[in-house]
Amino acid sequence: MEVKARAPGKIILTGEHAVVHGSTAVATSIAVYTNVSLRFTTPSDDEDLLKLQLKDTALEFSWPVSKVREAFPAQLSSTPTSCSVENAKAIAALVDHLSIPEAKIGLASGVSAFLWLYSSIQGFKPATVVVTSELPLGAGLGSSASFCVALAAAFLACTDSVSLDVNHQGWLSFGEKDLELVNKWAFEGEKIIHGKPSGIDNTVSAYGNIISFKSGNLTYMKSNMPLKMLITNTKVGRNTKALVAGVSERMLRHPDIMAFVFSAVDSISKELTAILKSPTPDELTITEKEEKIEELMEMNQGLLQSMGVSHATIETVLRTTLKYKLASKLTGAGGGGCVLTLLPTLLSGTVVDKVVSELESCGFQCFIATIGGAGVEINFGPSY
Numbered sequence: 001m002e003v004k005a006r007a008p009g010k011i012i013l014t015g016e017h018a019v020v021h022g023s024t025a026v027a028t029s030i031a032v033y034t035n036v037s038l039r040f041t042t043p044s045d046d047e048d049l050l051k052l053q054l055k056d057t058a059l060e061f062s063w064p065v066s067k068v069r070e071a072f073p074a075q076l077s078s079t080p081t082s083c084s085v086e087n088a089k090a091i092a093a094l095v096d097h098l099s100i101p102e103a104k105i106g107l108a109s110g111v112s113a114f115l116w117l118y119s120s121i122q123g124f125k126p127a128t129v130v131v132t133s134e135l136p137l138g139a140g141l142g143s144s145a146s147f148c149v150a151l152a153a154a155f156l157a158c159t160d161s162v163s164l165d166v167n168h169q170g171w172l173s174f175g176e177k178d179l180e181l182v183n184k185w186a187f188e189g190e191k192i193i194h195g196k197p198s199g200i201d202n203t204v205s206a207y208g209n210i211i212s213f214k215s216g217n218l219t220y221m222k223s224n225m226p227l228k229m230l231i232t233n234t235k236v237g238r239n240t241k242a243l244v245a246g247v248s249e250r251m252l253r254h255p256d257i258m259a260f261v262f263s264a265v266d267s268i269s270k271e272l273t274a275i276l277k278s279p280t281p282d283e284l285t286i287t288e289k290e291e292k293i294e295e296l297m298e299m300n301q302g303l304l305q306s307m308g309v310s311h312a313t314i315e316t317v318l319r320t321t322l323k324y325k326l327a328s329k330l331t332g333a334g335g336g337g338c339v340l341t342l343l344p345t346l347l348s349g350t351v352v353d354k355v356v357s358e359l360e361s362c363g364f365q366c367f368i369a370t371i372g373g374a375g376v377e378i379n380f381g382p383s384y
């Protein structure tokens, strides 16, 4: 049996980092996916191996299923379970012996999340799991969350814990309850990669569309206005876990100040939610709404700077787009990674071309992603 899953990446419009500390954040999925294929193999096929192929990094790992079973006795769990310290040690023993090149060492946490999700959901069946992603890894577009959501979805799709029509041709969505289960498992994977995730990234990847998120609770939002965002990848690598930890340390040093910062971000996200939800046309035209959103993005960026998560390259993007009177903010964990620039409806194509070519001349990579759309989906083939 073979099953495929795909889960979208995301952009955070407002509220990253502050959301980890209880503020509201607004995020939307983007139609750029992580794809996972799962194929069970017969023991004689392939010496009883669990294989993981990470195509984006051209790396392949395998473990005899007997070794995985030794590491996690009595592992199968029908409810999402956190990886305990003891289990983390067992995973480290399985990951440490892999020869992951130093430059790609960040992958170790992704491999650990894979081992946790596979052994917890599927147990110890020999299988080959192939992962390919259209998202840049570690750039703020939720690659880790879409990786965990797609893995959890593919693994759960082959269990009795969810009900899916295996004869369906083409991409298939989960029902409400099953989606909740996929999201909860994905969150357990994100915890292994991010340390202390808020859950917004896996939730928007699982559910799709635009969401407002606060303290683990999701509110679906029906946006009444089109949003066009230019995404600029500074190509500076960074690690979400370290950036989130850095903000928490700053909060411990300056609790009163940071409480105000997080509260200001909460108000920004609430205002953005109100603008997106308000009917168009009402007393505000699209252009007036866009101007308000630009101002909120600028204020959010200022607060992200005060959290210590901007970067010289992000500042270069801000300065460059400001020359064209365009507002930008970092998206995701910052420290490099991607920057969003709102492209107002009436902006001419010539200006977009100019700003893109100036940004690309700095060595950055620009693209306009389709915003919103479906969350995680499953495909039972045979022709995908």
Ligand SMILES: Nc1ncnc2c1ncn2[C@@H]1O[C@H](COP(=O)(O)OP(=O)(O)OP(=O)(O)O)[C@@H](O)[C@H]1O
Pocket (backbone or CB within 6 Å): 034, 054, 056, 106, 107, 108, 109, 110, 111, 131, 132, 133, 136, 137, 138, 139, 140, 141, 142, 143, 144, 145, 147, 193, 194, 201, 238, 239, 240, 241, 331, 332, 333, 334
């Ligand atoms: N396609 C993939 N193949 C292997 N590992 C992946 C893949 N996608 C994500 N990962 C794992 O996720 C890590 C990157 O996660 P990280 O949270 O730092 O960045 P991000 O999710 O892209 O950005 P953000 O969290 O700011 O949205 C990688 O180092 C790797 O461990």
Ligand SMILES: C[C@@](O)(CCO)CC(=O)[O-]
Pocket (backbone or CB within 6 Å): 012, 015, 016, 017, 018, 019, 020, 140, 142, 194, 196, 197, 198, 199, 200, 201, 240, 244, 331, 332, 333
């Ligand atoms: C930085 C952060 O707020 C968003 C990363 O995309 C972390 C999180 O919410 O888990």
Ligand SMILES: [Mg+2]
Pocket (backbone or CB within 6 Å): 142, 143, 144, 145, 194, 201, 240
């Ligand atoms: Mg991440």
